[in-house]
Amino acid sequence: MVERAPFLNGAYGAYHHRGLPAEDQEMTRVGPDTPCGEYLRRFWQPVILATELGDLPRRVRILGEDLIAFRDKSGAFGLVEPYCPHRGTSLEYGLIGENGIRCPYHGWLFNVDGRILETPGEPADSTLKDRLCHGAYPVHEHAGLVFAYMGPPDKKPAFPVFDTYDLSGYQLIARAPTLWPCNWLQVKENSMDPAHVAFLHTLPGSDGFSEDFKELAEWDWMETPVGMVYIDTRRYDDKVWVRVADFMLPNIHQFPPNQDPVALRNTLNRPQATTWAVPLDDTHTMQIGYYRAPVGKDPARGTVFGQDGNRPYEERQRVPGDWDAQVSIHDGMARHGLEHLASTDRGIIMMRNMIRRGIRAVGAGEDLGYPILNNGAALPTYSHDRVIPGIAPAATPEADRQLLREVARNVVAEAVKTGLAEA
Incomplete structure (x- = not known):
């Protein structure tokens, strides 16, 4: 129920109108675990221009979450949580490789889907990289825009293509x-x-x-x-x-x-x-x-x-x-x-x-x-x-x-x- 302010029906009535009612939180709050935020996360959302992703990662903020967007040298796009799961260094300083992004601090390498490809310095028989993943969201590039799906993985829809994307001429x-x-x-x-x-x-x-x-x-x-x-x-x-x-x-x-x-x-x-x-x-x-x-x-x-x-x-x-x-x-x-x-x-x-x-x-x-x-x-x-x-x-x-x-x-x-x- 939206909180209502008094209905003013007389001149010079601002004295009765000084308090601000609360915003409609159901529809305006968009962070994780908010009603509207969870609703909007069920859809593919454009997050950045493809041309903005070159040889450096980009820090972006979407739906109240700070994330790192990048394109690796194979052309794959990634959208991952900002902080390396090893010691927490921000991947906005990451090194973009042929496949994935590498943490600059200790060299851990992450694929666009969050899988850990390398953990330099760990013993050769370490299984840590096979048991642990870094947080990542699915992305899709279409006609120069990079879209992300940030909702429940089991609810991910097909990427929608509108009839206006391909108009003759x-x-x-x-x-x-x-x-x-x-x-x-x-x-x-x-x-x-x-x-x-x-x-x-x-x-x-x-x-x-x-x-x-x-x-x-x-x-x-x-x-x-x-x-x-x-x-x-x-x-x-x-x-x-x-x-x-x-x-x-x-x-x-x-x-x-x-x-x-x-x-x-x-x-x-x-x-x-x-x-x-x-x-x-x-x-x-x-x-x-x-x-x-x-x-x-x-x-x-x-x-x-x-x-x-x-x-x-x-x-x-x-x-x-x-x-x-x-x-x-x-x-x-x-x-x-x-x-x-x-x-x-x-x-x-x-x-x-x-x-x-x-x-x-x-x-x-x-x-x-x-x-x-x-x-x-x-x-x-x-x-x-x-x-x-x-x-x-x-x-x-x-x-x-x-x-x-x-x-x-x-x-x-x-x-x-x-x-x-x-x-």
Whole structure:
């Protein structure tokens, strides 16, 4: 049960509102043996770019655990506990060999799976290396990202491959991670909040939508086999533009492009990005994933406007972006007991309920029925946008809004039923 702050219904009432309710620990704490941490550990999580692993190991922090990532000279990737089981020296100073990583202190050699290959200095007949293993997690490299599975070994799923990984005419490009100094949930909730686009991204000087977006947009949310979508629908004369963004459980989102004007849209467009919000710990989150670019064209480089805190503080005050809005929520840790959710937050409520059900299922020892855990290849997803011609306006504004919702829901239902053709 989320602790609630008093509901203020009078002016100048801050005196009655001074205490902070506790955070929603069930959903925000991610370390070992926490409810949400154990839930997130049931899935493959991206932890580092493959290009970051050269001739030196890298210390990383994922789900509240400090770990050492490396690639040995045979090309195998490893993710191991940081401290050598012999005397505790950190393997961030380890020596990368043809097979595995060697402790610099006394030369013990560890394979990527944690097996001890050599214990120099021990008697030739020592069986210590055959009886002892170092802690390691399974890893998998895909298209430039190194993923790790950090859950129970007997629950390890096949590595999931989404249908958007191999789109005809497009290349999949690993994106450099960005660090967000806040809890993972408030980063991920942004993906199911289309209302913020109509306000945050239309401030003076931003590169977002025009101001009339607020009047023209109709928002809706639907569950899908892999999670849920938000649907952003707008009318342009007798055309209806339907834009669908995915949330894939537990912490992934996809969104379609929005740069081209409606007049130039005549095909179905699949997502321009797939992004994970990976908790490093309770108050730091890494956004990492893939971009898509047409084959033969250089992808966009650099950080999109408002996606980091590198601009001067006064400039961010005048024209805030996603980073400023999300990181500033209660200084990095949302207090749900202080929120007053409204009609535009239906997607946030739906998303939290989905995640909470999953957390409680894991806590109860139940198997999660998620397709991402049961189908390793060509997992269908639903993010796309399309323009549908020949939809005349209804007789009244309210009737037209209802018409837009019906058109959009039919688009998503058809996508779920039949799948999506490639762009």
